[in-house]
Amino acid sequence: MANIRDVAKQAGVSVTTVSRVLNDHPYVTEEKRLAVEKAMEELGYYQNINAIHLSKGETRLIGVAVPFINHSYFSTLLNGIADQALVRDYNLVFYQTNYQEQEERKALEALKRKQVDGLLILSRASGWEAVDEYQEFGPIVVCESSNHTRIPCVSVDHYEAFRFGMRYMIQKGHRHIGYCIGRMNGTNSNLREMAYCEELEFIEEPYRKDWVFNNCLTIEDGKRVANEYMSLEERPSALLITSDQVAAGFRMEAEKQGIRVPADVAILGFDNHPIAEALDLTTIELPLHEVGMSLVEKVSSKNPTSAIYPFELVERGSV
Amino acid sequence: MANIRDVAKQAGVSVTTVSRVLNDHPYVTEEKRLAVEKAMEELGYYQNINAIHLSKGETRLIGVAVPFINHSYFSTLLNGIADQALVRDYNLVFYQTNYQEQEERKALEALKRKQVDGLLILSRASGWEAVDEYQEFGPIVVCESSNHTRIPCVSVDHYEAFRFGMRYMIQKGHRHIGYCIGRMNGTNSNLREMAYCEELEFIEEPYRKDWVFNNCLTIEDGKRVANEYMSLEERPSALLITSDQVAAGFRMEAEKQGIRVPADVAILGFDNHPIAEALDLTTIELPLHEVGMSLVEKVSSKNPTSAIYPFELVERGSV
DNA sequence: TTGTATGCGTTATCAT
């Protein structure tokens, strides 16, 4: 592979001049520029990007740590991230963490070792301290409802969204309300739990453990919940469900088994994924594509700030 | 940022020795190793990965060009790719091309400029020549049914899968068969078209342009097709549909409008996505996760070969 | 077992 020195020699100029034409710098005569271009052509020259990275100390790469990709919540975020990265001329390197701290650490190390200029964490298993520890090595933005003052977060306010959903159900006359959650111990899940408990307290209803369904991420999980729901002695009349995917699985399975939505049980999803419209699911729309774009904006600034995006109720026929 | 020379000086050894302990090379006394480790600790040293890349001439990065990510076909492939990349200690850089030749070119250029050691193309708008042109710069594997002898392909045999689907419908007594396609001019779409025409000829039925539905990628597209279907003067009794997503949209909308599946129209999806089970969709299962893993295996070998993965009929209640 | 010197390919500083 021909390098910049070969080109310089071939063109009868210095490497500096070659570098100048490469980077469209001023102060190079048309004559020399042509000579350089001719030499590049002849030698089949192209720049080695690693050398540029080393020399410049930046890679125009943004790392994205995501638990798994084949999940509409994350892939929608990623779509927004990719769109904005394109605009800002960044490329993306992708770390599938599967909620393993060890894999999240790899992404953080990549930032430290200058593989990427910044890091986006879409969800995490590691504690805040682990993340905080790496902030000195470059901008990090987390996609979570912010309650950490030192780490920039861009997200929807999951706490408020969930509380809004609860109040909506209450206003519709429901008092026996259950809910589904993605995984225990996630930040967003904790916020939902908190909102749930507070609203329950508000209407003076007890917390019933068997009305809380854990590990709900996929359509299949929704089906599973439907079956668990049916085997309940006492059933809630309303359910707030992790996502539209899970809500869809729930609705399809429940109706197959003769449960009527919303007559027997009202359900509310989150995201406003196309599947929600197809299944006539009332849902709380989260602007995930926008959040994704915002994440890239934030991480590409020297001092990222936090931002919270609004949600919106989309009323359909499941409540 | 402390570099390897600083560590060497601090430890009172040469850079070579430091490099040796960094890379677990033999021939370094325990004493010096300790001194080096101590120095690294004191200076807060860590390796700069770009320097390693430049020096070694490899990045352990694999590029993945994908039209868009928020689509279950691609995100399932990507999930397999990421899983296998993890095993083989590769990271992934992600190029969202949106079927723009210009963006695909960027991914190819990244290979040429040594940003990535190999490139995976999940689907493309560019011609074979454009891809072929870059093969000299590193391994490229395309996720398509192979008919190009020079470019390695790993995929499901979409032609055979579609033909199999046609024969299945025919065997079920259908003679008026239509189909949905993702986009015209895609390799896989062309193969499906070919299989469709051949089987039509086989049963001596005419090709009816209004029974072929283009641009079908999402649930919404399925709904649209259902409406187009209903406005048809003469309707086919069976439909082969791009993917389970589209088939799901079709079924939901059609049934909402009083069309019975499979009594009025039999439908067959592809992929065996969870939504297919939820909606009782007969489908042709494609081992996309495996294909994804295989893509990484192939691209990480010096001379990638092609491979075709088998499909499997999953009979449910939509045919 | 250890160190010296050179290569990797580019950008940036500074002098001219």
Place this chain on the structure above:
DNA sequence: ATGATAACGCATACAA
């Protein structure tokens, strides 16, 4: 307007 030279940080052939 142009060029010599020093970074950038690491790996490695070769010598010792």
